[in-house]
Amino acid sequence: MGREGGGASGRGRCVAGPGACRRRPPVAGLGGLGLWLQPGMADSAQAQKLVYLVTGGCGFLGEHVVRMLLQQEPQLRELRIFDLHLGPWLEELKTGPVQVTAIQGDVTQAHEVAAAVAGAHVVIHTAGLVDVFGKTSPETIHEVNVQGTRNVIEACVQTGTRFLVYTSSMEVVGPNIKGQPFYRGNENTPYEAVHRHPYPCSKALAEQLVLEANGRKVLGGLPLVTCALRPTGIYGEGHQIMRDFYHQGLRLGGRLFRAIPASVEHGRVYVGNVAWMHVLVARELQHRAALMGGQVYFCYDNSPYKSYEDFNMEFLGPCGLRLVGTRPLLPYWLLLFLAALNVLLQWLLRPLLLYAPLLNPYTLAMANTTFTVSTDKARRHFGYEPLFSWEESRTRTIRWVQAVEGSAQ
Ligand SMILES: NC(=O)c1ccc[n+]([C@@H]2O[C@H](COP(=O)([O-])OP(=O)(O)OC[C@H]3O[C@@H](n4cnc5c(N)ncnc54)[C@H](O)[C@@H]3O)[C@@H](O)[C@H]2O)c1
Numbered sequence: 001m002g003r004e005g006g007g008a009s010g011r012g013r014c015v016a017g018p019g020a021c022r023r024r025p026p027v028a029g030l031g032g033l034g035l036w037l038q039p040g041m042a043d044s045a046q047a048q049k050l051v052y053l054v055t056g057g058c059g060f061l062g063e064h065v066v067r068m069l070l071q072q073e074p075q076l077r078e079l080r081i082f083d084l085h086l087g088p089w090l091e092e093l094k095t096g097p098v099q100v101t102a103i104q105g106d107v108t109q110a111h112e113v114a115a116a117v118a119g120a121h122v123v124i125h126t127a128g129l130v131d132v133f134g135k136t137s138p139e140t141i142h143e144v145n146v147q148g149t150r151n152v153i154e155a156c157v158q159t160g161t162r163f164l165v166y167t168s169s170m171e172v173v174g175p176n177i178k179g180q181p182f183y184r185g186n187e188n189t190p191y192e193a194v195h196r197h198p199y200p201c202s203k204a205l206a207e208q209l210v211l212e213a214n215g216r217k218v219l220g221g222l223p224l225v226t227c228a229l230r231p232t233g234i235y236g237e238g239h240q241i242m243r244d245f246y247h248q249g250l251r252l253g254g255r256l257f258r259a260i261p262a263s264v265e266h267g268r269v270y271v272g273n274v275a276w277m278h279v280l281v282a283r284e285l286q287h288r289a290a291l292m293g294g295q296v297y298f299c300y301d302n303s304p305y306k307s308y309e310d311f312n313m314e315f316l317g318p319c320g321l322r323l324v325g326t327r328p329l330l331p332y333w334l335l336l337f338l339a340a341l342n343v344l345l346q347w348l349l350r351p352l353l354l355y356a357p358l359l360n361p362y363t364l365a366m367a368n369t370t371f372t373v374s375t376d377k378a379r380r381h382f383g384y385e386p387l388f389s390w391e392e393s394r395t396r397t398i399r400w401v402q403a404v405e406g407s408a409q
């Protein structure tokens with residue numbers, strides 16, 4: 001089978017700045033948080049021989065990947081979790097049959113990365129700075145997302161690790177700076193991937209590095225096999241932005257005000273399915289290197305196509321919030337003005353405090369531009385089917401928001 005590339009390749013331009021097998025379903029409910037409980041549920045009948053490293057393993061997605069690996073990867077012998085900030089929840093994982101090694105480290109430090117990678121069979125690189133709110137400088141975003149990824153690749157080459165899965169992003173493709181819609185497109189849909197914001201620029205550069213590294217000889221002479229997963233907007237247990245919207249709604253007396261037309265579709269995917277896709281890709285990359293090496297895959301599931309705000313209401317609605325208005329309450333030009341004002345305020349206040357509201361010109365453009373995917377490439381290449389139905393994903397997320405509510409009282 002030939003390479004699938006072309007259209008939404010994401011090898012776009014940055015115009016500014018440096019820069020199938022379904023196994024046991026995860027067990028629900030961790031202290032009411034809806035996170036998964038049981039560590040080390042790997043099937044003991046199969047040989048446990050592989051060492052996996054998850055960078056960013058304590059982040060929103062990373063934690064789900066870690067728990068999913070422990071539940072769904074029978075070949076796992078040791079799981080290394082590498083993160084700048086280690087979570088206390090890691091302790092509970094250490095009692096299971098799989099050796100869990102927590103490594104506090106920084107991806108920008110090549111020697112720390114190399115030490116963590118040495119001896120690992122597979123690296124899942126999810127660590128990154130996700131910042132579209134101006135909290136971090138463009139230089140730092142570039143350093144962590146691009147140089148950090150370069151360090152991971154070099155560590156694989158130097159230490160002989162052959163399989164690398166990179167968590168990329170839909171933003172590698174778009175929405176682009178022209179705000180052109182990408183309507184239910186796939187990995188081959190033509191689209192002008194041109195970015196200006198530091199975050200998508202950094203993800204695009206990092207993804208390119210990962211894909212170009214496919215086939216490089218690692219220590220021992222065998223080829224490195226890489227691929228990149230591009231989630232759309234991830235939601236689910238632990239999603240900070242959902243939490244922010246929820247608290248904003250509570251502050252506004254249980255209301256959120258519609259700012260985006262209901263007709264603008266924004267792609268969303270459940271975190272459990274994104275984690276499952278990572279586990280499956282990591283496993284199948286070892287058997288289907290010729291087909292999967294150097295490929296990109298959008299992360300998808302059966303979550304409905306909706307606007308960003310309407311989608312959030314699927315969870316926030318049952319938790320008592322209401323979205324006011326069937327149309328945006330403010331005209332777009334006024335929203336844009338407020339977004340620009342926020343940028344000015346952020347700049348003025350910077351010496352005193354960090355002002356980083358959800359609304360800025362970039363987030364407004366993101367939310368206001370249709371970007372949805374419809375693809376079956378992951379199913380065709382490595383048998384991916386979502387592990388969680390939409391109903392399950394929704395229920396789990398609602399339960400988690402309700403627990404956030406409980407803990408806030
Ligand atoms: N959240 C989304 O909607 C989304 C969508 C598409 C892609 N992604 C990608 O998924 C990955 C994970 O995103 P997330 O939403 O879980 O973000 P997150 O911030 O929750 O997790 C990122 C993790 O990386 C760690 N990290 C940051 N800098 C590091 C460094 N220098 N060294 C080591 N670890 C470091 C953080 O401590 C954190 O635990 C990112 O690469 C992001 O670009 C996220």
Ligand SMILES: C[C@@H](CO)CCC[C@@H](C)[C@H]1CC[C@H]2[C@@H]3[C@H](O)C=C4C[C@@H](O)CC[C@]4(C)[C@H]3CC[C@]12C
Nearest residue numbers: 130132169171232233259308358359363364366367
């Ligand atoms: C104008 C506001 C009125 O309610 C709504 C602002 C919403 C924004 C804060 C979010 C809209 C789209 C989101 C992004 C998208 O889902 C995909 C992303 C890719 C990923 O790699 C990182 C997260 C994000 C950039 C995500 C961030 C939040 C939005 C911009």
